[in-house]
Structures are given as structure tokens and as C-alpha cells.
Amino acid sequence: MVSRIRKLGVLTCLAVAGLACAVPSAAAAGADLMITEVYGGGGNAGAELTRDFVELGSTASASLDGFSVQYLPGSPSASSKWQVTPLSGGIVSGGRYLVAEAKGAGGTVELPTPDAAGSIAMAATSGTVALVRGTDPLTCLTAVACAADSRIRDLVGYGTAAVREANPAAAPSNTTSVSRPGLVDTDDNANDFGVGDPNPVNTKGETPGNGTPPVEARIHDIHGTTRISPLNGQKVAGVTGVVTAVRTFGSARGFWFTDPEPDNDPRTSEGLFVFTGSSTPQVAVGDAVTASGTVRDFYPDNPATSVYQSMTELASPQWTVVSRGNPLPAPTVLTPDAVPAALAPQIGGNIESLPLQPDKYALDFWKAHESEVVTISDARIVGPTTSFNELYVTTKPAENPSMRGGTVYTGYDRINTGVLKVESLIPFSQRPFPQANTGDVLIGITSGPLTYSQFGGYTLEANVLGEVKDNALAREVTRKQLPSELSVATYNVENLSAMDAQEKFDQLARGIVENLATPDIVTLEEIQDDNGTTGVGDGVVTADKTLRRFTDAIVAAGGPRYEWRQIDPQDLTDGGAPGGNIRTAFLFNPARVSFVDGPGGDAVTAVSVVTSNGKPHLSVSPGRVDPTNAAWRSSRKPLAGEFVFRGRTVFVVANHFNSKGGDQPTHGRFQPPTRGSEVQRAQQALLLRRFVDELLAVDSHANVVVAGDLNDYQFSPALQTLTAGNALIDLINTLPVTERYSYVFEGESQVLDHILVSQAPRQVDYDVVHVNSEFAQQASDHDPQVVRLIPIG
Known part of the structure; x- marks a missing residue:
């Protein structure tokens, strides 16, 4: 099978779309009789079929007596000759006629009984085949000359063929052919022919193998x-x-x-x-x-x-x-009660062989309507327009709504089955895909066939697309911390490097200054090295240029002159985009807070807890938590720092746990899905918790803030490890359920980023600041969050 990516590409020259296409003047002499398939890989390495073939078709019954199929190399020279296979017999309207050509040494499957046979050894990837009235060899060697030869009833050039209709068909291979799927000829080989599996059919309707008709x-x-x-x-x-x-x-x-x-x-x-x-x-x-x-x-x-x-x-x-012009079958209308609440039978394995129960399970409902037309109306958008020209709606407006119009994901066994992806079949040159934010509404009717994609699951491919009603979702702004409050924020800045455009730095900087109200400390995730992904394995691991541009942009946006602390990783060891060497880092406002520098921290030196006058301190600051432990393989290492605010010590740990890459999708064929990436995060959480416990063992009233992109949900095993015994409080759980999210994935508003604090700080005030994840235009794909607190001393 020809592999392909099911994303929509750029509109080409299509007669069906009403665009102008170049057509040779003499090529349309006989639209009823045409070449429908050409295969030149027979008997070659990897081929199943033993012989080359040409297949003909016709929109009307016709005699082929006196006709011939002729072949010319794709790049003919002045001495090149057309090779000829005479034809006889006839073809019925809508039928096929099979011409067998040269047999190779390979292959195991014979053609069905051919209607004519020759010995032409056609090239697999490039050549020209002509259907000719007569058996005398053609003499034309250029596209222009052949277009003027009235004996040619049809002509197909493929690959790099110089002789072809308006444009050559794509290049096939030893295992693929070029075929005309419908009996329509627009005199453009590129438009009329596609590459796919060889499918020779003779006048009896027989196909390869045992000759059994379809x-x-x-x-x-x-x-x-x-x-x-x-x-x-x-x-x-x-x-x-x-x-x-x-x-x-x-x-x-x-x-x-x-x-x-x-x-x-x-x-x-x-x-x-x-x-x-x-x-x-x-x-x-x-x-x-x-x-x-x-x-x-x-x-x-x-x-x-x-x-x-x-x-x-x-x-x-x-x-x-x-x-033509027939009425369309009635669509399936997706009302709020149409899709079942349960996702799929949870059998602990592959559900493909199970009988569908569309009245009981959502995935069964979608599968039972696959490729049928479904219709939604006035649907709320729960996932903003992405860079792939897609958005997500809900067919169930009452299903776990967020405070801002999304749909909140609240548990492994509570998938929001009303979420549906929408793409467009309308060429973007005719109608650009709408730019929508979460909470907007797709007004009117949106209708089209239902498909399945690995990117987001079941998808409505709209050939009728509603209009977006902008509900004016605003980016949130948090309050400024009081003089007595220490504010600590966390922000995944999505692969920020010194190679990025200034606009990205400026957007992120405005977020720090305007939306987060200039926190005292910011833990950053996904800071890349100074040349980003442009140098893979080049040894560049420093991030000073990246952080300098970011802090300069914050000053330009009206913010303070932040200082930074971080540790360069070893090259190509911490995961992320190849060559980027992402890491966590601290920004801090020296006018409000001081950093206790403890020299000696590097990529492989573990930070430990030391005791001085009965109080805990860090052996190195900044320092990495157990960085050589196998739990951090190909993953970011937590960065611990010791800060002082108004004479009180505060320990902050910046984190970025391993990603969810490799987990089975919630909409896949294995139910429940295996979440294999959780194993490593559970190990990472255990190491981080041990470090926190060491601090609290010295001083149970230590001020500890654990922040960052933990790449997991508040109900996950990793977070259960961190919060066991209430040594740390996951602040996301202090918010109403409708506000518990920092990221939107496939239309589900969910939690990946966290701030956890120890029991000691007083007057803890926490806020997730929604500035990115719900919007089509984003500085990052994560929302930042901030905690304001009063440390004890």
C-alpha cells in the first residue's frame, strides 16, 4: 500500500476546482476509449506480479481490432523507437481490457488471462504508453509532436517522461502502478493518474491470483x-x-x-x-x-x-x-444525546474483533458511522485552531465544561466522548480555515463525512463549514504580589532558543510582565542552547544567549532586570528536540529576592542537603537532583535553588519530567490504553520526593516550592507519589474543577504543569494564568501559573 500522511496539502491545478490547466490540442480525440493503468515493475525485485501490463477502459462499447498499445522510454533519444503490441477483440462500456507485456525473473503472482499479450519490457518508474489507432510504430519523440498525431487515442507519460499529456503522472515503482481510478480524461496525466497497488482486470472481470472475479x-x-x-x-x-x-x-x-x-x-x-x-x-x-x-x-x-x-x-x-444530481442520503445529526458516555469496552487489549455496540460505547458509535455524513450545529469550540488547520468542538455542551468554554479532563476513566475534531474539505484558496479560540462557537451547520486520524481520533471532514462566532475570550492577567508576598511562577516556554524570532521573545516577555505581573522567581522549562536545533551533536550546550535575549525582552516590556541561574546539560543527554539541549532554569528579580550561590554544581554533580545551625541548605546551588540516576535518562534533571526572601530561606525546584511520547492513544484499538511513559515519571517523582523529604527531615517547617511541567495529571501515580502524606500540596487541586487545566490536547483541557508547596508557607494564593493553551495564536502551548505566599522563618 502506498503510505501517506492524512493532512491536507496545497491545492494544485485541478480541473474539478475550476482552475486553468494546460491541455494538448489533439489529446481529446476519443474520450470514450482510454488507458486506465500502467505497470512496468512486473518480475522486478520486490514485485508480486510476474509481468508488466497495460489496462484499457471505455465509457462505451468499442472494438479494438486494428488498435495497438505502444511504449517509448521516458527519456527518448533521437534513435529511440516505439515498441508495438497489436490488439484485437473488444471492450464493453465500463469494462476493462488487459494487455500483458514482458515477464521478469521475479514475482509469484500471475496476471489474470490477458486479452492481448506482447513482450515489451517497460520501465518501472518512467516511460510513455500510447493507445494507437493502427499498428504502425509511432515516430513522434516529443510531447508536441505526439499531440499532433491524430492516430493517438490516449497517451500516458509517468515519472520523468518527456512525452506525456499536460503533466506526467507521478513515478510508480516495482510494487506500484499508475492508474486512472475513474473513466474520466482531463488530458493531464498528473491529474488523472495516481500511484497505488497494481490492480489488473481483464474483460471477464478477473483479477490476479486464482482468476476469481471480485x-x-x-x-x-x-x-x-x-x-x-x-x-x-x-x-x-x-x-x-x-x-x-x-x-x-x-x-x-x-x-x-x-x-x-x-x-x-x-x-x-x-x-x-x-x-x-x-x-x-x-x-x-x-x-x-x-x-x-x-x-x-x-x-x-x-x-x-x-x-x-x-x-x-x-x-x-x-x-x-x-x-448525476441525485439527492443525498440523510446525514446523522449529532445531538447532545447521540454519542454514548462510555468510551469503549475496557477489556485490557485489542477491541477490534468485538462486535460493535454503538448504543453503548462512543468509539463503537463513531466506527458504526465511519465515512457517513454527520452534522453538527451551533457547536462550541473546545480546542483552538491548530497549525494543522483543525479545531475541536463538543457535541455535548454540558459535558465537563471549563470556566472559559473548554471541556475539562478529570480522570483516566472519564474521557469526554462529545469531543470531535473538525477539518475542512474546502480548498483553502477558496476559504481559509477559520481561526478560532476555545469558547468560540461554530455557528450554523457543519457537515461532512466522518473519518479517523491518528492525530485526534474521529474527525468530521467538513464540506459544509459553519461560521465562527468570536466570543472574545480574553487572556488572563493575575494580580501583583503584595510587598510581603513572595511570588513564584512556572512557565514552559516551548523550545525557546537564541535562534527564535524576536516576536516570540517579546510575546513571552509581555506574558511575564503583563499577565504574570513580574513574579519574583520564575522556573522556566524548555530553554534550549544558544544555537537551538541547528547544531546536532556540535557540543554547544550553553544557553546564555537565549536567556540574555529573554531577560532583555522583559526589560523592554517594562519589567525588571532579571538574573538567571541554570546548569548546562551534557550534549544530547536530556531529551527534547535533537540538538536543542533543553533544560530548566531560574529567573529571579534581585530587587526582591536573592540567590544563594553554592559553587560546584554541574551536569553530573548531585545536590544534597547539608545542615548548618539546625537548618537545611544545599550543597551546591543551583544543583541537579540525582542527575546520573537512570530515572533521568534522556530527560531533564530537576534544578534546585536556594533563595532568600526577607531573610527567610526558600527552596525552589524547577522540573520538566519525561514526555508522554509512546503512550497509546485514548481513541486507539487497545482499551484501556497503556501509558508506558508513566513508569519513568513515577521513578522521577520518587527521586524528587526523596530530595524534598531530606529537606523536611532537617526542618519540617522548611519553605519548599516544587514547580514545573511534570507532564502528568493531578490524579496520576507520579503526582500521588509527590503528595503522599501531604508533605507537598498540589495547588491545582485547590481550584474548582472547572479551572483545573494548563494545556489543551485534542480538545481536552487538562493538567500537565504544577506548583506544589510544603505545609510551611502561609497565605498561599495560587493562579493558573490562561494566556496560551486556549488560543489559536500562542507564545507557548502551555499556560503559566503562579503562587503567592508568605514564607516562615
Whole structure:
């Protein structure tokens, strides 16, 4: 199968979109008889089929007596000659005609019985094939000359072919062909042909292997009643339906069609996606089509190891438009009660073989409506527009709403099943994707087929897209600390390096000054080295330029001249973007607080607790917590610092635990999903807690602040370790549930960032300052937070 990324690309020259395309003047002599597929990899290394072939098709019954198929190398010289295979017999309307060519030494699968045979050894990746009225070899060697030859009924150049219609088709390979999925010819090979699995069909409808004709099937037969099609991998024919949507751009083009005569089983979808690769399907919404092809349960990665769900589709397709302008089947209206509250059966494994229960489980409901048209109206946006031109809405407005219009994630077993991703099938040149913030509303009807993506799960691919009502969500501003209060903030600044544009520094600086009200201490996460990711393994680990630009920007924004403390990591040891050498760091306002510098801290020296006059202090400051422990492998090490505020010592630890990369998705085929990354965070939390316990063992009234991006939820094992026995208080839990979030992922407002404090400080006042995660325009993908407190001494 041809791999592809299911993201929408740039609109190209598409006749279907009404754009102008160059067409050779003589190429449209016979639109009824055409080349439908070319494969030159037969018998080559890696090929399954033993022979090359050319397949023909026609929109009307026609005789091929006296015709020929001819081949020219992709880069012809002056001495190049066309090779000829004569044809005989005929072809019926909508049928196929198979011409076998040279047989190679490899492959294991024979073609079905060909209707004509030759011995032309076609190149796998580049060449030109012509359907010619007559058997005399052509003499033209250029695209212009061939366009003027009236004997040529159709011509296909692929790869780097010099002789082609307006543009050559993409290059196939030993294992792929170029094929015309529909019997439509726009005289642009690039537009009409896509690359995909070889699918030779003869006049009897036979396909490779045992010669058995395809299975006659309806769409609901193809889907069946589980997540995997009962016809997966089989060729089907006679599949009927009405086209409901077309994807005309990107690398995963195709169309959706729906059977207007459904069965009575709510488990079986009546919609199907027809995948045409990079070829734009020449169909329109309302066309009634009859299709054939190979049923595939498509995974975005290796099917044997994928953690995602599959999407059932028709690959290597062929179809005939039977009629146009037909009424569309009624869509499924997503009311607040439509999607079940329970996510999926929690069996501790793969749920693909289980019978669907769409009235009981949300993932089953979505799968039972896969590729059908679904409709929402006046839907609240719960995840802002991303850089991938997508946003998230909720079909359940009463489901765990946040105070600002999002949907709050409150527990592993409490997935918000009303959340749905929305993308657009409308070319962005016609309508740019809307820029929306959390809490805005997608007014009116939004409608389109339902698909599945590894990025966000089930997705409404809108060919009808509502308008965004801006609800004027404001970026929050916290209050200024009182003179008697120490304020400590934490901020993940998303891979900040000296190589970034000044605008990013300025936005982050304004956040420090205006939104966070110039905290006394700021723990920073994702500070990169001075050349960021531009130098991988170059030995550059310093971050002075990065931090200097940041502190200069804060001054320019009207803030104080912060000082910084940090420890350079060893090169390529702390994870993050390759070459970036991200680390945590402290900023502090020397006019308000002093830093106790204890020399000796470096990347591998562990900070320890020492006692002086019965009080705890740090052996090195700043210092890293147990940095050589295996728990920190390829991860950031906590940075501990000793501060003094109004004569009182305060210990602050800046953190950035390992990421959630590698965890199984909540919408995947394994339920419940395995959260493998939790193991390392649990180990990291244990080491951090031991360090805090050492401080509190010397002085149970020590002022301790643990802050940063812990990459985990307030109900996770890691946070349970840190808060056990109430030695540390996770301040996120002191907020109302509707305010417990610092990050928005796939439409779920959730907690990744934390500030924890020991029992000693008084008058603790805590605030998550929502300035990023809910907005399409962000300085970072995390929201900062701040605590104001009065240390005891």
C-alpha cells in the first residue's frame, strides 16, 4: 500500500476546482476509449506480479481490432523507437481490457488471462504508453509532436517522461502502478493518474491470483459489524452509492459515497471512502457511482504494531458514474444525546474483533458511522485552531465544561466522548480555515463525512463549514504580589532558543510582565542552547544567549532586570528536540529576592542537603537532583535553588519530567490504553520526593516550592507519589474543577504543569494564568501559573 500522511496539502491545478490547466490540442480525440493503468515493475525485485501490463477502459462499447498499445522510454533519444503490441477483440462500456507485456525473473503472482499479450519490457518508474489507432510504430519523440498525431487515442507519460499529456503522472515503482481510478480524461496525466497497488482486470472481470472475479458487495457488507472489514484484502465489485464529499487536494485524495438503501443493522456503516492517492477523482457530490477495488483497513503506520484504529476504505479503485444530481442520503445529526458516555469496552487489549455496540460505547458509535455524513450545529469550540488547520468542538455542551468554554479532563476513566475534531474539505484558496479560540462557537451547520486520524481520533471532514462566532475570550492577567508576598511562577516556554524570532521573545516577555505581573522567581522549562536545533551533536550546550535575549525582552516590556541561574546539560543527554539541549532554569528579580550561590554544581554533580545551625541548605546551588540516576535518562534533571526572601530561606525546584511520547492513544484499538511513559515519571517523582523529604527531615517547617511541567495529571501515580502524606500540596487541586487545566490536547483541557508547596508557607494564593493553551495564536502551548505566599522563618 502506498503510505501517506492524512493532512491536507496545497491545492494544485485541478480541473474539478475550476482552475486553468494546460491541455494538448489533439489529446481529446476519443474520450470514450482510454488507458486506465500502467505497470512496468512486473518480475522486478520486490514485485508480486510476474509481468508488466497495460489496462484499457471505455465509457462505451468499442472494438479494438486494428488498435495497438505502444511504449517509448521516458527519456527518448533521437534513435529511440516505439515498441508495438497489436490488439484485437473488444471492450464493453465500463469494462476493462488487459494487455500483458514482458515477464521478469521475479514475482509469484500471475496476471489474470490477458486479452492481448506482447513482450515489451517497460520501465518501472518512467516511460510513455500510447493507445494507437493502427499498428504502425509511432515516430513522434516529443510531447508536441505526439499531440499532433491524430492516430493517438490516449497517451500516458509517468515519472520523468518527456512525452506525456499536460503533466506526467507521478513515478510508480516495482510494487506500484499508475492508474486512472475513474473513466474520466482531463488530458493531464498528473491529474488523472495516481500511484497505488497494481490492480489488473481483464474483460471477464478477473483479477490476479486464482482468476476469481471480485465479490459483489454493498457498503454495509464491506464494513461488517466489527472494526475490521470481513472483506479486508479482497477485491469487490458492484459497490453502489451516491457521492457525498470529495477530497481534491493533499496526498490522500478520494471521495466518499453512501448507499441510499441501508440495511437495518445499526452496527454497519453505509458510507465508504474511495482512496485515489495523489489523483483527483473526477466525480461530483450527487453522482451515483458503481465502484470496484480492493477493501483495505488502512492504518497510519505498520498494521502489525499499530496502536491506532483502522479506517475501512476502497483502494486501487475503478468506478463508473451512473447518473448525476441525485439527492443525498440523510446525514446523522449529532445531538447532545447521540454519542454514548462510555468510551469503549475496557477489556485490557485489542477491541477490534468485538462486535460493535454503538448504543453503548462512543468509539463503537463513531466506527458504526465511519465515512457517513454527520452534522453538527451551533457547536462550541473546545480546542483552538491548530497549525494543522483543525479545531475541536463538543457535541455535548454540558459535558465537563471549563470556566472559559473548554471541556475539562478529570480522570483516566472519564474521557469526554462529545469531543470531535473538525477539518475542512474546502480548498483553502477558496476559504481559509477559520481561526478560532476555545469558547468560540461554530455557528450554523457543519457537515461532512466522518473519518479517523491518528492525530485526534474521529474527525468530521467538513464540506459544509459553519461560521465562527468570536466570543472574545480574553487572556488572563493575575494580580501583583503584595510587598510581603513572595511570588513564584512556572512557565514552559516551548523550545525557546537564541535562534527564535524576536516576536516570540517579546510575546513571552509581555506574558511575564503583563499577565504574570513580574513574579519574583520564575522556573522556566524548555530553554534550549544558544544555537537551538541547528547544531546536532556540535557540543554547544550553553544557553546564555537565549536567556540574555529573554531577560532583555522583559526589560523592554517594562519589567525588571532579571538574573538567571541554570546548569548546562551534557550534549544530547536530556531529551527534547535533537540538538536543542533543553533544560530548566531560574529567573529571579534581585530587587526582591536573592540567590544563594553554592559553587560546584554541574551536569553530573548531585545536590544534597547539608545542615548548618539546625537548618537545611544545599550543597551546591543551583544543583541537579540525582542527575546520573537512570530515572533521568534522556530527560531533564530537576534544578534546585536556594533563595532568600526577607531573610527567610526558600527552596525552589524547577522540573520538566519525561514526555508522554509512546503512550497509546485514548481513541486507539487497545482499551484501556497503556501509558508506558508513566513508569519513568513515577521513578522521577520518587527521586524528587526523596530530595524534598531530606529537606523536611532537617526542618519540617522548611519553605519548599516544587514547580514545573511534570507532564502528568493531578490524579496520576507520579503526582500521588509527590503528595503522599501531604508533605507537598498540589495547588491545582485547590481550584474548582472547572479551572483545573494548563494545556489543551485534542480538545481536552487538562493538567500537565504544577506548583506544589510544603505545609510551611502561609497565605498561599495560587493562579493558573490562561494566556496560551486556549488560543489559536500562542507564545507557548502551555499556560503559566503562579503562587503567592508568605514564607516562615
